[in-house]
Amino acid sequence: MEIAGSRSMRRHANKKVGMPPGSMIYVGDGSPSPTTVSLMDYTETEVMEKTGVTLEECMPLRDSPSVTWLNFSGLADVETIKRLGEVFGLHPLVLEDILHIGQRPKLEQYDRYVYLVVKMLYRGDNGEDNGKEVTYEQLSIVLGKNYVLTFQEREGDVFTNIRERIRNNKGRLRRSGPDYLVYSILDMVVDNYFPALERVGDRVEDIEERMSDDPEPEVLSDIYRLKREVLFLRKSIWPAREVVGAMMRQDIELVAPSTTTYLRDVYDHSIQVMDVVETYTDMLSELTDVYMSMVSNRMNEIMKTLTIIATIFIPLTFIVGLYGMNFTYMPELTSRYAYPAVLLGMTTIAMVMLLYFRRKGWL
Amino acid sequence: MEIAGSRSMRRHANKKVGMPPGSMIYVGDGSPSPTTVSLMDYTETEVMEKTGVTLEECMPLRDSPSVTWLNFSGLADVETIKRLGEVFGLHPLVLEDILHIGQRPKLEQYDRYVYLVVKMLYRGDNGEDNGKEVTYEQLSIVLGKNYVLTFQEREGDVFTNIRERIRNNKGRLRRSGPDYLVYSILDMVVDNYFPALERVGDRVEDIEERMSDDPEPEVLSDIYRLKREVLFLRKSIWPAREVVGAMMRQDIELVAPSTTTYLRDVYDHSIQVMDVVETYTDMLSELTDVYMSMVSNRMNEIMKTLTIIATIFIPLTFIVGLYGMNFTYMPELTSRYAYPAVLLGMTTIAMVMLLYFRRKGWL
Amino acid sequence: MEIAGSRSMRRHANKKVGMPPGSMIYVGDGSPSPTTVSLMDYTETEVMEKTGVTLEECMPLRDSPSVTWLNFSGLADVETIKRLGEVFGLHPLVLEDILHIGQRPKLEQYDRYVYLVVKMLYRGDNGEDNGKEVTYEQLSIVLGKNYVLTFQEREGDVFTNIRERIRNNKGRLRRSGPDYLVYSILDMVVDNYFPALERVGDRVEDIEERMSDDPEPEVLSDIYRLKREVLFLRKSIWPAREVVGAMMRQDIELVAPSTTTYLRDVYDHSIQVMDVVETYTDMLSELTDVYMSMVSNRMNEIMKTLTIIATIFIPLTFIVGLYGMNFTYMPELTSRYAYPAVLLGMTTIAMVMLLYFRRKGWL
Amino acid sequence: MEIAGSRSMRRHANKKVGMPPGSMIYVGDGSPSPTTVSLMDYTETEVMEKTGVTLEECMPLRDSPSVTWLNFSGLADVETIKRLGEVFGLHPLVLEDILHIGQRPKLEQYDRYVYLVVKMLYRGDNGEDNGKEVTYEQLSIVLGKNYVLTFQEREGDVFTNIRERIRNNKGRLRRSGPDYLVYSILDMVVDNYFPALERVGDRVEDIEERMSDDPEPEVLSDIYRLKREVLFLRKSIWPAREVVGAMMRQDIELVAPSTTTYLRDVYDHSIQVMDVVETYTDMLSELTDVYMSMVSNRMNEIMKTLTIIATIFIPLTFIVGLYGMNFTYMPELTSRYAYPAVLLGMTTIAMVMLLYFRRKGWL
């Protein structure tokens, strides 16, 4: 029985012990994916898009009034991230956290920017890690005055839709500032929790269907495995809710009041996600109880039936044993009607016992 | 075993993923009911009532000092709702939430209006969804300066009584503003929780009555089904309480202080509803325990009785086997009184065992 | 199995659905008792006492500086209560709540008076409802500038002692205002929780005593019944604590600071009551565990003893069966010493098994 | 099964019902001990000590700048306490609470003094009530401007050490005010919780040691008894923590800031006490689980071994029964090698079954 995540959880933590604070080393499962940097720079009227940019190209955009979105996929190129930190004036601890997969979702306010960490969830069958129902990816967001930096663990994300909206000038995105872009990203991340949850929901329903009259023992270990998954889900989603709440309620200068209304919407969605997660938790622990009572009901039924059969025959076997004794003087033995009488007597005893059991409701 | 609601819950959420915020698409079970718009416009002295109005007719009423109540039954006509939003200046997210069935009850304060979502509960046998004890309908309320907009999922509601009171100028309704109308609606919604709860209560009592000495295994799955229902009830009612509380406590300009006293009354009722729901929760988990201990008591009784019978006959069967042996030299066999002596001995043994069992309290 | 209170709880709530707020209709179990109005009017120097007064007689007292205590026993006379409401300027919702038995204990502050609801508890054997350990009676209190109105469900109360003290000018009552009278009433109500609790405590001890080595199954259902009672007790007492706390802490003009010290005392008592209730809850759930483990200990003991007997005889029965076979060529059968040898062998086997079981600690 | 404390708890409460507030009557178990009054009066330079003082002697000390400590052991002399109350201007409710054993630990602030109630704990074998592990004694403390009054239920206390320090001018006591004396008393009370807890800890370890492979059923009832004790302990200690916290945090004029640092230390100790109590609670409920699983493991083992024996012999007994049949035409019976063949066959069957069971891991 391998309990998902326990091993990797500990591996992460260990790597860092003894390092001075702000040490920039990738800490995660396996080696990091190679870094691809993609840039989007837009105002209400213009859009510029580029993949594989160098930091030198980005610098002039940092202070331009246009909204600059730099997205890093893959965290292998520590050097670039380090220099980015210098260019944008990021705190060493922020850079460390970006590289340190395994952060708890959080929001940290710095003088000139806000740093957010959330988890993106994918259905397990899309990702590389096929054994699990859900895979996690850490997303770091830095929201500055007129730029947004995002850092993902791997290539491939859930933001295609947002890019499309920027390109086609759909919705409010192009007309709004970087705070609205961060909102859109958070909205997309939280919305994508639902399909990941659906995967878990499918498994719960699978188990419900297998919960027939005679459930196999594997059902139980499947329930336990799912319980663990849901436990990890909750650990990722619950603080995400707090992150959105903090961004919405704390007086962050970089977040416009009009965006707050939208953040409230994401907040509502994240509460709904938690509701679903909690419902799954409740369902799973109920299914454990159902499984347990079904197994015990079944066992009881077997024991009852078999014990009743045994009980009826035990006195009868005694009687036939009685007349199997070899005593010389047993007057009954020679009687002509003894045998039929004994047969009749035994039938009567069996009948009386059956009747008694039925009246007692044991049959 | 189909667990009510899990499937539909996930379906809702999915539909929206990838849409830009404010997308106006109906998200709910099945297709939406066709929209009927009904209008009530009243002052202390006059009432105007009309069904199937167009938005054009409503516009002049929006700013008139009379209280205007526009009720939408059925959410199919997205276009009308969209234009209504423009006319009354509703935020796109509000319009999205109105169409998105599956909102958590909430109160959102906007600059010029307050948006509320609550759930109406119906006894399952009145609605279309006969399998469940309780059916839910989302009710969206927009409270403006001198208008109230209500949006229901389906035709048919619990407001007949309110309309009657407006028509006949009974109670304070005609003399009060739109905040009192919203109060009356909330009051009616919460009051209607009780008959829905009664339905659940009937089922709980059914189960209590079936909890005889020998409960059938179906009782257990019925308890689990009801537990689930009550879980969903709690999820709808608990935030409703908060909605009323928020409307009462937050300094909302649109709510007159005199109405606050009435809202406190609704608040009290919603606490009473929660009390009932909690009592049902407690009852149901107690009934599970009662069921479990009854089944095990019964099983114990069977096992005990049968084991005792078996135990008495086992030594006796040994004895009769003993004298069934075919040894040539078994002096007892030829004795004249051996047979009656053995019979007597066996009776004695049986008696002694019965006495011992009785003294031990096992009979 | 009738679970106390579930039916009546729902009946209450139902009656009111669809009524406009402030509807004055008695909602309770059965028909209301006939109303008796009794008056006490006192200053430090004088006392006036009268039963069966009319409202007309009371009116002049309303504004007199003397403390006026109007007590209503029985709520049948809705008309009088309605007119009383007009005379004393009570809010329609207050009047509705007075008639609506089944309120949660609460304190509501109005402009010119404070409205309190608490529950009086009686030992079940004193009241009419003999099946239950505890009966409940709703007490509504209206505290005004120089009057106190009390409304009880039935004739007969716990205030004899207070009246006596007023008549004989004992204690601070006559020297203090109506707030001290309300304190005295609350003190009496809370003090009377203890005898009601004692009744429950007696039942708990009954169960403890019946929890012998071999508890009857009825014990379990008695525990469940008591658990339910305690659950209802907690629901009545817990908010009562809050009522006293609110009266003590909120800056209520009608309550003098010197009375606050006394209210703190009642508050302490109500915490003590809750402590006792919680102890009973803990005791009862522990007794369930004790019952369960006693039943299973007992069952184990039976099974163990009986199985051991069975096990010893099973091999022996095999042996005697062996020599009961009718093979022509079984040399042992004709041996002179075979029979005693077999007897000896069987005794040895039985002894060895007994020793083994004893060494294993199974005997 | 007598559950400690339930009976006495209710007796206390009952005695007071119907009394006017401020009634000075001793409420406790048995009759109160006779009152002994002892006096200590000290400044930095002088100490005066006297036992059996009269109130008249104390009066001049009340207003002297020296710290006056009046200790009452035994609460029988209600009259003296009453007069003391008049002399020191104590509120009637304070006097009532002093005499009313069974107070919850609390701190009450009055205009010119602070009233504290805490519980002193003694190991059960020192006190008179030998059946219990821990005995409780109520300690009331009144802290005034330059006096401290303490009231104990019985002769003999834990303050010998404090008196010694005052006499010998050790530590800060003589140099500090009455608040430091109260601190010293509270410190001593809390420190004495540890030996009382140790007694409980000894019992927990006793139970751990008796938790052998085959625990006796008494272990379970001992665990339940201890659980109850710990429950009562928690009820006494938890509010004591709040009392110290209130004295430390609330801006009490009578408590000097320098004393607050010391109170924080007592506060820490009381948290440590709670930690120990909670650890015991956890240990005890774990021990229940351990007991339960040990009993069931043992039962399983018995059932398994015995059932296996039975199962092996059942088919064999069938076979020997088969050849015990008396049919005229049974060719095997006359065969020369039938008997050894059957013996061999039965041995084979037994062997095969044993192998099967072993391979299944049932042996």
Place this chain on the structure above:
Amino acid sequence: MEIAGSRSMRRHANKKVGMPPGSMIYVGDGSPSPTTVSLMDYTETEVMEKTGVTLEECMPLRDSPSVTWLNFSGLADVETIKRLGEVFGLHPLVLEDILHIGQRPKLEQYDRYVYLVVKMLYRGDNGEDNGKEVTYEQLSIVLGKNYVLTFQEREGDVFTNIRERIRNNKGRLRRSGPDYLVYSILDMVVDNYFPALERVGDRVEDIEERMSDDPEPEVLSDIYRLKREVLFLRKSIWPAREVVGAMMRQDIELVAPSTTTYLRDVYDHSIQVMDVVETYTDMLSELTDVYMSMVSNRMNEIMKTLTIIATIFIPLTFIVGLYGMNFTYMPELTSRYAYPAVLLGMTTIAMVMLLYFRRKGWL
């Protein structure tokens, strides 16, 4: 069954009872280790390092602008610590707490310094106490204006890395004040929680692996032992989180705002540690459930198989007994085909029963 820590916990507490506050006596397990004092004194440009310093040497450094770090390993030399207290003006209660092993982690603010207590955790196999997975060591820190005092129970610590960084002027340490040094120490302490946790995680995985189809009973007691360890872990780590939080949030003059950002990082780590601990707690209680259901599944399987065998043979044994009876007139006995007929009949019965059991799903 020795429950780790209960005995030593109580021993600590006891030693102190009756001492005046501020008594300087070592309270811990066994005798204290001999004290070694090591000194580090650094500015941005210079470092001075010395082991075995005397207090006299330290005094001039106390007020110098350089950062002075005095580390005490071993608490045997009470006299030196006492004099240190005088030199640095430490409160007697602080000195008492330093010597009193068994403090709850806490932060106490004094006028001119801050006193912190945390626990250092080591993997059990490194330390002296090999029976446990984790060993604890109390670390007291005093943060003054330009000095840091640290007190450890034993020689050998986790600070080698920090000393190295000071010597080599790596990171911000040399450029920052004593608050950054305290941060570095706390960071190191919290980071070292992870390897200690890993040890526990290894044990959890061990248990998971031993949780085969047929778990040994030792698994259960191992789970219980680990549960206890994790309980103690939580008791040490949870308040550590509060200590860091207090240092970060409270307006402590001695902590520079720039250091607060770093402390937030330690705070995040300590939350992560708690997450891991909570995950272990959840895992362990789940493993208990898994163990329980595996044992009962297994038992059920044994009982089922064996009972089925028994049930099939019981009626057959009855039949062979029947024809073993010695009645003179049993016509079947002499029939030529009776024996084969009976054999056939019995085979049929066995087949029918097997089929029935299979159809019922019992095989």
